[in-house]
Amino acid sequence: MTGDDELNLLNYISGKFIEPDTGEWLEDFSPATGEVIALVPKSGQNDINMAVDAAKKALPSWSSLTNIDRANWLDKIADKLETKYEEIARLESKDTGKPISLAREVDAYRSVKNFRFFAEMIRNLDIEIFDMEDATNRVIYKPVGVGALITPWNLPLYLLSWKVAPAIGMGNTVVCKPSEMTPLTADLLMKTVDEIGLPKGVVNLVHGDGMGAGSPLVSHENVSLVSFTGGTSTGSIVAKSAASSFKKLSLELGGKNASIIFDDCDLENTVKGVVRSGFLNQGQVCLCGSRILVQEKIYEEFVEKFISEVESMKIGDPSDENTKLGALISPQHLSKIEEYIEIAKEEGGTILTGGYPNLSKEYENGNWISPTVIADLDVNSRCSTEEIFGPVVTIHKFTNEKEAIEIANNTRYGLAGSIWTNDLEKGNRVAESIHTGMIWINTWLHRDLRVPFGGVKDSGVGREGGRWSLSFFSEAMNICTKHK
Numbered sequence: 001m002t003g004d005d006e007l008n009l010l011n012y013i014s015g016k017f018i019e020p021d022t023g024e025w026l027e028d029f030s031p032a033t034g035e036v037i038a039l040v041p042k043s044g045q046n047d048i049n050m051a052v053d054a055a056k057k058a059l060p061s062w063s064s065l066t067n068i069d070r071a072n073w074l075d076k077i078a079d080k081l082e083t084k085y086e087e088i089a090r091l092e093s094k095d096t097g098k099p100i101s102l103a104r105e106v107d108a109y110r111s112v113k114n115f116r117f118f119a120e121m122i123r124n125l126d127i128e129i130f131d132m133e134d135a136t137n138r139v140i141y142k143p144v145g146v147g148a149l150i151t152p153w154n155l156p157l158y159l160l161s162w163k164v165a166p167a168i169g170m171g172n173t174v175v176c177k178p179s180e181m182t183p184l185t186a187d188l189l190m191k192t193v194d195e196i197g198l199p200k201g202v203v204n205l206v207h208g209d210g211m212g213a214g215s216p217l218v219s220h221e222n223v224s225l226v227s228f229t230g231g232t233s234t235g236s237i238v239a240k241s242a243a244s245s246f247k248k249l250s251l252e253l254g255g256k257n258a259s260i261i262f263d264d265c266d267l268e269n270t271v272k273g274v275v276r277s278g279f280l281n282q283g284q285v286c287l288c289g290s291r292i293l294v295q296e297k298i299y300e301e302f303v304e305k306f307i308s309e310v311e312s313m314k315i316g317d318p319s320d321e322n323t324k325l326g327a328l329i330s331p332q333h334l335s336k337i338e339e340y341i342e343i344a345k346e347e348g349g350t351i352l353t354g355g356y357p358n359l360s361k362e363y364e365n366g367n368w369i370s371p372t373v374i375a376d377l378d379v380n381s382r383c384s385t386e387e388i389f390g391p392v393v394t395i396h397k398f399t400n401e402k403e404a405i406e407i408a409n410n411t412r413y414g415l416a417g418s419i420w421t422n423d424l425e426k427g428n429r430v431a432e433s434i435h436t437g438m439i440w441i442n443t444w445l446h447r448d449l450r451v452p453f454g455g456v457k458d459s460g461v462g463r464e465g466g467r468w469s470l471s472f473f474s475e476a477m478n479i480c481t482k483h484k
């Protein structure tokens, strides 16, 4: 057992909280202080087998409920989660190192909203009828089967709820595998579904690492669907494993998104928006704009204002309401970020701002680095084209629309981006030329949950969000009846 403030988490299988069959445990560390905050099951093949069996067993009765019944269950989860709003924010901030205000506004808010949103969509699903002269087609949506839901550490409950809600709403049963580094709110979700009495086996959760728990889950013969959010290299392994048994697959992977700033933009709003897109969640959001492209006429003025805004952000104690930047997820991730900053220097980059924050002794073993802005790099340099996934942005100058588009598209990724201009015709024209799944004009991370979410190129396969989620988490079947 861990000490007083610490937790011992358990797997949740068939409505029971149980220890891992392996008898092994992993430590969960606070990113801010480095202390152990929980022990997490290090599950293996047998744990996965039990969870998949439980999900399979629960499938017939769960899938035979009406959409309205299942939508009502989603609302019950949302209602219960809402009573734990502050607890979600506190646990997420503690586990990820992110500021409490962000955990409240983004993580807690979206986790509740995801369940409400999909409840509403599923409740209002229309039957599709296609009449012919001599026959009628009726399209119905059936569950796919047992779903494997695998999520990363940057937005733990936000992303898990984004998958669980549409998956069970459409009649599937699921086995969740959250990141071993941020298991606390996944545990909270299991406690929530347990408290409201969700039928056992509909939602199961197996903690553990990617190799021990994630890999056997994806390859399990009774898993019919895999929804994975994580890094591109892991996504490639997951895709290979899922493809051999024709599992339905959705991959939400990495990004290296450009923020394109034209000289006719509203400079004040643009600076604020681009600072937010570069550094929200310490730059650990797949949608973050880590390549900032500025038109030459306003380059100097933009950079001056941008640096001043970046340096004004308060970094430190994640539980302080005024903190804007917290800690990075792990010492390994911090080392990766530091290596990229060294590479940038070797590649000829100039560090305009960066270094380490001056924090109290309590945080000396945490994973801290100041927001870092790098200029003078070639657009083909490693730091300008590879995903760093931390508080590091590169700034580049461009002369015209064509050059901005070329630089923006000069990466293996194609997830998102933003364009900042007062000429909306130009903004839309440029947007259509960018090879990504999503783009914002004069805003960033402005989310309507009805729209498609996902990337092209190495940023993923498939779309989630709104009806795209409902379509992914179901099988459409057409029933054609010949008229008499």
Ligand code: NDP
Pocket (backbone or CB within 6 Å): 150, 151, 152, 153, 154, 177, 178, 179, 180, 181, 208, 209, 210, 211, 213, 214, 215, 216, 218, 229, 230, 231, 232, 234, 235, 237, 238, 251, 252, 253, 254, 255, 285, 286, 387, 389, 415, 455, 459, 460
């Ligand atoms: P990883 O790819 O390392 O891990 C994602 C999840 O997959 C974790 O739960 C991990 O377990 C698990 N996993 C690892 N190996 C395997 C395997 N062989 N089979 C099955 N599961 C496995 O990503 P990170 O957690 O480091 O997250 C950061 C990445 O996620 C970034 O690249 C980011 O861009 C991307 N991301 C993409 C989003 C999108 O919507 N496109 C949104 C958010 C993040 P464990 O970590 O416990 O070992």
